[in-house]
Amino acid sequence: MAEEFVITGIGMVCASGTGKEMFWDALINSRTGLKNIARFDTGGRKSHLGGEVPDFDLDAVFPDRRFRRAADVSKYCLASSKLAIDDAGLDPYRWDGSKVGLVVGVTHCAINYSREFHTAMVREGPAAVSPSLFSDSVLNAPAGNVSIAFNIKGAIHTIVGGTPAGIDAIGFATRVMRNSNLDLCLVGGAEEMDSVVSDGYARFGLLSPNDGQHEGIKPFGIRRNGFVIGEGACVLVIERKKAAMERKAKIYAEIGMFDTAACVTPGRFRDVLKNIGDETAYISTGANGTAGDDIEAGALQVLCDSGHGSRKPFIGNIKPVTGECFAAGSMLQIASAAMVIQRGIIPPSNIQAEGLGPKFRGLGRFNVSAVEMKINVAAISSIGLKEEGALLVLRGLH
Amino acid sequence: MNASINKISNGLNRRVVVTGAGLITALGAGKKENLHGILEGRNAIMEVKSFDAGKYRGRIGGEIKNFNFSRKCRRLKPSRLDRATKLLLIAVDEALEEAGFRQNLPADTPAVFGTTLGGMLSGEAYHKEIILGKKGRPSLIFDYPAHHQGIHIAEEYGLNNASFTISNACASGTNAIGFAYNEIRAGNIAIALAGGYDTMCEFTFAGFNSLQAITQTTCKPFDRNRDGLVLGEGVGVMVLEEMSHAVSRNASILAEVIGYGESSDAFHITRPEPAGEGASLAISRAISNAGISAGDIDYINAHGTGTPFNDVMESKAIQRIFGAASRNIPVSSIKSMIGHLLGGSGAVEAIITILAMKEGVLPPNINYQTPDPECNLNIVSVPGQKAHIRRALSNSFGFGGANAAIIFQGY
Numbered sequence: 001m002a003e004e005f006v007i008t009g010i011g012m013v014c015a016s017g018t019g020k021e022m023f024w025d026a027l028i029n030s031r032t033g034l035k036n037i038a039r040f041d042t043g044g045r046k047s048h049l050g051g052e053v054p055d056f057d058l059d060a061v062f063p064d065r066r067f068r069r070a071a072d073v074s075k076y077c078l079a080s081s082k083l084a085i086d087d088a089g090l091d092p093y094r095w096d097g098s099k100v101g102l103v104v105g106v107t108h109c110a111i112n113y114s115r116e117f118h119t120a121m122v123r124e125g126p127a128a129v130s131p132s133l134f135s136d137s138v139l140n141a142p143a144g145n146v147s148i149a150f151n152i153k154g155a156i157h158t159i160v161g162g163t164p165a166g167i168d169a170i171g172f173a174t175r176v177m178r179n180s181n182l183d184l185c186l187v188g189g190a191e192e193m194d195s196v197v198s199d200g201y202a203r204f205g206l207l208s209p210n211d212g213q214h215e216g217i218k219p220f221g222i223r224r225n226g227f228v229i230g231e232g233a234c235v236l237v238i239e240r241k242k243a244a245m246e247r248k249a250k251i252y253a254e255i256g257m258f259d260t261a262a263c264v265t266p267g268r269f270r271d272v273l274k275n276i277g278d279e280t281a282y283i284s285t286g287a288n289g290t291a292g293d294d295i296e297a298g299a300l301q302v303l304c305d306s307g308h309g310s311r312k313p314f315i316g317n318i319k320p321v322t323g324e325c326f327a328a329g330s331m332l333q334i335a336s337a338a339m340v341i342q343r344g345i346i347p348p349s350n351i352q353a354e355g356l357g358p359k360f361r362g363l364g365r366f367n368v369s370a371v372e373m374k375i376n377v378a379a380i381s382s383i384g385l386k387e388e389g390a391l392l393v394l395r396g397l398h
Numbered sequence: 399m400n401a402s403i404n405k406i407s408n409g410l411n412r413r414v415v416v417t418g419a420g421l422i423t424a425l426g427a428g429k430k431e432n433l434h435g436i437l438e439g440r441n442a443i444m445e446v447k448s449f450d451a452g453k454y455r456g457r458i459g460g461e462i463k464n465f466n467f468s469r470k471c472r473r474l475k476p477s478r479l480d481r482a483t484k485l486l487l488i489a490v491d492e493a494l495e496e497a498g499f500r501q502n503l504p505a506d507t508p509a510v511f512g513t514t515l516g517g518m519l520s521g522e523a524y525h526k527e528i529i530l531g532k533k534g535r536p537s538l539i540f541d542y543p544a545h546h547q548g549i550h551i552a553e554e555y556g557l558n559n560a561s562f563t564i565s566n567a568c569a570s571g572t573n574a575i576g577f578a579y580n581e582i583r584a585g586n587i588a589i590a591l592a593g594g595y596d597t598m599c600e601f602t603f604a605g606f607n608s609l610q611a612i613t614q615t616t617c618k619p620f621d622r623n624r625d626g627l628v629l630g631e632g633v634g635v636m637v638l639e640e641m642s643h644a645v646s647r648n649a650s651i652l653a654e655v656i657g658y659g660e661s662s663d664a665f666h667i668t669r670p671e672p673a674g675e676g677a678s679l680a681i682s683r684a685i686s687n688a689g690i691s692a693g694d695i696d697y698i699n700a701h702g703t704g705t706p707f708n709d710v711m712e713s714k715a716i717q718r719i720f721g722a723a724s725r726n727i728p729v730s731s732i733k734s735m736i737g738h739l740l741g742g743s744g745a746v747e748a749i750i751t752i753l754a755m756k757e758g759v760l761p762p763n764i765n766y767q768t769p770d771p772e773c774n775l776n777i778v779s780v781p782g783q784k785a786h787i788r789r790a791l792s793n794s795f796g797f798g799g800a801n802a803a804i805i806f807q808g809y
Contacts, residue, residue: 097664098679106565107543114601118525121604126454134605135668135797138514139544139565144798147664153676156662156800157573160516160544160563172562172577179580180660196528203536262509262552262561386549388561 005174006244006397007252008184009090009237010335011083013076014322015051015230018061019083023332024339026321027347028370034217034228034323040195047207049215050193051230051323062149069132070145071110073192076233076328077142078149081186085150088237088249090184097153101185103173104143104158105165107326112194113137142190142233154182162384163286163324164260165189166234166331167392171258173238183243188235189331198229206290206385217324219287219317219351220297220360227288230323234331236338252338253378256393264389266298272391273303273379281313282340282375283364284333286382287351288324296383297360299391303379304363313364313379314371316340320350330382334392337378341396346371413656414582415809417649418497418637419749420489420593423736424460424630428492433753435735439762439781442736443617443628449600456612460630460737461598474554480517480541482597483550489633490551490591497637498649499589508559508587509551510578512570512594513741515602516544516563522601547595557591565741567796568701569660570594571634572744572804576658578638579804588643593635594745602740603629609668611705617738618765619702619731620709620773627703630737634745651809653752656789657688663799669707670795674715680801681719681791688805690789692720695727695805697760697785699751699792702731703738712793713773728785730763730778744794748804755787755808 012019015033016026026033036042037050058067058075062082067075085092092100117133135141140158147156155176159169166189173187201207208226209215217228244251257272283300287293303313318329318336325332340346349366356366376396383389421428424442425435435442445451446459467476467484469491476484494500499507524538541550548561564573571594578590606612606629613626644651661683663676670677685692701712717724732750739746754761762781769777787808794802 098661102662107545114521115525117605118522118601119529121601122526122529126604126607129604129608131605131608131610134608137605138567138797139516140567140796140798140800141667143566144667144800147662147799148666151664153662153664153679155660156566156798158565160513160565162543162545165545168560168562171560175577175581175584175586179584196525199528199534200524200536200539203534204539260560260562261558262549263558265558268558386546388545388549 003178004241005238005255006241007236007338008239008244008249009084009088011080011087012232012234012332012335013053013056013079014232014325014332015053016321017054018056018079027318027336030348030350032321039193046209047202047215049228051228052193053232064149067145071113071136071192073110073190074136074142074145077104077146077188077190080188080233080235081146081150084235084237092150097151099154099183100152101155101176101182102143102147102152103169103185103187105169105189105327106139106158106160107162107165107191108197109139110137110141110192111196112192115196155180161327162386162388163326164330164382164384164388164390165327166334167380167382167390168260170334170392171260174255184237184239186235187238188233189327190233191231191326191328193229193231208289217319218289219285219319220293220357221289222355222357224289224293227290227324230325232325232328234328234335251397253341253394253396256395258392260390263387264295264299264383266301269299269391270302272393275393276303276377278311279377280311280375282316282337282346282378283313284316284337284380286330286333287317288319292383295387296381297363300363300381314346315349315364315366316347317350333380337380337394341375341378341394344372344374346373346375412583412585413641413654414579414638415641415644415654416636416652416752417639417644418493419652420492420635421746421749422462422485422489423632423746424462425736427488429753436732436750436761437759437782439764440735441764448598454607456607456614456626458628459598460628462631472554474550478537478540480520482517482595483541483547485633486547486551486595489635493635493637499637503555504589505556506559507557507589507591509548509557509561509591510574511548512564512574513544513596514565514567514570515596516547517541518601519597519599522599566800567798568740568743569794569796569800569802570741572794572802575636575745575748576660576802576804579655579658582638582640588640590638591635592638594742595633596631596740596742598629598631613704616765617704617734619704619734619763620770620775620777621766622768622770624704624706624709627705628737630739632739632742632746634742634749653755654807654809656807657684657805659683659687659803661801665799668797670711672711674711674718676799677712677715677795677801678718680803681715684803684805693723694789695791696787697790698727698729699747699790700729700731701793701795702733704733710772713775716775724775726776728760728778729775730761732761734764744802748792751790751792752806755790755806758784758786760785
């Protein structure tokens with residue numbers, strides 16, 4: 001029997017604001033955080049919308065001057081970690097750091113620092129480059145900074161991936177914990193918006209509006225035309241179930257089965273989805289208005305076929321609220337599903353507004369408004385732009 | 399990793415062996431060429447040629463020379479691939495060939511790779527085009543993200559299992575092998591492909607130069623006059639396999655992996671924790687995981703970057719674990735010959751360690767002339783020294799505080 005792990009703390013920073021209550025409030029009220037991008041000039045571009053983190057103030061959450069020069073992606077990760085640790089009722093200054101691990105999923109990370117460093121290097125030469133931009137541009141800088149801030153000495157990992165990287169980070173972290181004597185692990189996803197990334201996706205025709213029509217993120221939508229870029233971070237505290245129960249921690253959900261694949265095919269997640277059985281499930285989909293929506297729908301079909309009537313799964317999506325936040329996005333999905341299980345409220349699906357594509361209608365229930373209902377099982381899926389994908393199941397403890 | 403392997407089938411700890419290995423470094427392509435270079439203590443470091451290194455303080459590096467990618471790809475288009483993926487393909491081919499899996503690698507074999515830069519050479523070309531006012535060719539983004547190389551390997555070899563990409567700076571390669579080892583040991587999988595890679599690119603070269611970490615002379619780990627590291631490029635890939643699985647198919651076994659440990663410094667984003675506490679925790683965890691005592695280690699392949707900070711820290715960590723014996727156990731860093739391969743270093747050094755064990759020869763720490771009282775270790779300075787190495791430890795420590803240590807045993 002595999003050892004069981006539970007989620008005991010959640011913290012995040014995204015387009016809905018700072019902290020889980022702002023995130024939840026935005027989800028429940030379908031309040032989008034997508035606005036015209038202020039961070040860089042979108043004049044001359046087709047895409048103007050973005051899910052930027054509003055009014056972010058690291059000092060308000062975690063005042064520590066050591067990190068003032070860190071890239072925003074690190075700052076988001078630091079704030080989310082502090083919020084998650086507090087939420088779990090833990091004290092990093094009292095824990096045995098050698099028994100605490102950290103796994104952070106990233107996609108592009110601090111590409112703005114890479115861009116600035118590189119611009120100085122190309123335009124002005126070696127003497128003009130900033131060493132601090134370099135050291136904070138590396139993919140593992142957010143994890144490094146979080147470990148320094150919170151005395152995490154047990155293990156530290158950065159998992160690089162596309163949109164599923166947050167789910168992969170959870171799967172990776174549970175394996176690291178099984179193979180070690182770590183008591184707990186912070187698991188995060190972090191991402192920062194940048195013009196280079198935005199332009200790159202636009203060049204590939206992946207950014208809305210790739211058809212010149214209405215700009216917006218329309219998961220599974222009949223008029224879906226690419227994604228809207230977002231940013232942020234989300235960190236979870238995971239612990240061994242027995243230890244969490246012993247210390248009477250608030251438990252959001254138990255971590256169930258996990259699967260990840262380099263290329264998702266229909267039926268790929270069959271074994272995991274079968275495990276859900278005939279319970280009514282909440283599915284946090286990763287659909288973002290690209291070709292991945294079709295692949296995801298194909299992969300989820302097994303579950304949808306098995307649920308009929310009142311057992312049809314609820315299909316949810318956070319991306320119209322937060323934008324596509326890549327590694328941070330799939331971690332936000334996991335957080336949303338854990339909160340659905342813990343709170344017994346299913347947020348609006350956020351999908352129907354723009355008109356559901358006919359082939360997606362049979363996937364499950366697309367509720368227009370929040371539904372009060374105790375859900376005991378949730379699945380979180382995400383398909384990356386290379387058709388790689390990951391799936392995670394969460395369960396309630398009742 | 400598929401659903402079924404989420405379950406640990408029983409509590410027994412399985413034994414894990416290496417049944418294939420592939421290498422490409424500045425010393426050449428393949429294990430034979432690399433071993434030959436290591437045995438004679440060949441210096442593969444010279445002035446960097448792939449970009450104008452003349453404008454930098456430190457100008458030397460361990461580049462792979464005359465690399466022509468003529469491999470026929472089954473599913474990938476070579477013109478769209480970054481140099482990192484091309485190098486990776488060459489090393490994976492060698493590892494699979496040796497393991498007897500070139501044609502029949504099971505599709506559920508996970509590929510776990512460590513890298514710091516991914517396809518940064520493509521990335522910097524893309525950035526440069528944009529900086530110079532051009533549009534930036536989308537083809538340059540195709541293999542830029544650091545997880546794409548792993549996905550491309552999965553695509554080429556028809557793998558559809560987890561292709562985790564770990565980016566823990568210079569510990570990445572060892573972390574990848576350690577993770578795969580743990581997964582096999584736990585009974586979750588029978589075979590895994592694991593390793594690390596990185597390429598020489600100007601972005602990193604400028605970065606390490608800006609940190610004044612690159613030597614202007616030679617890389618001389620643990621020497622009193624050491625003054626910095628040398629960057630290199632390369633790939634190391636292993637096929638790891640559950641021992642009875644390997645034995646049942648009569649696979650040739652290069653070595654056994656018997657222990658792995660990791661930790662984090664929680665100290666500074668670029669500097670190591672000076673007392674070596676974090677590094678020694680990783681080493682002690684590896685020893686404990688192996689179920690041996692420190693006295694059972696016959697050779698230490700050091701992280702040994704040649705920077706003033708790292709080598710003192712690592713010496714202290716070794717002294718903490720090995721006590722007075724630390725003055726006797728042979729220690730060397732092959733970075734003196736091939737440079738620091740960042741995400742590739744741990745995997746390449748692990749493979750060189752295994753080859754040295756099989757050959758019964760200690761890899762030399764070339765350029766070592768003046769002992770440093772702060773690094774009071776038995777540094778292997780002369781090439782070709784014979785030794786019976788039953789068990790060897792390989793250390794990797796990275797930016798951001800990631801520490802990893804792995805122990806191999808002769809089979």
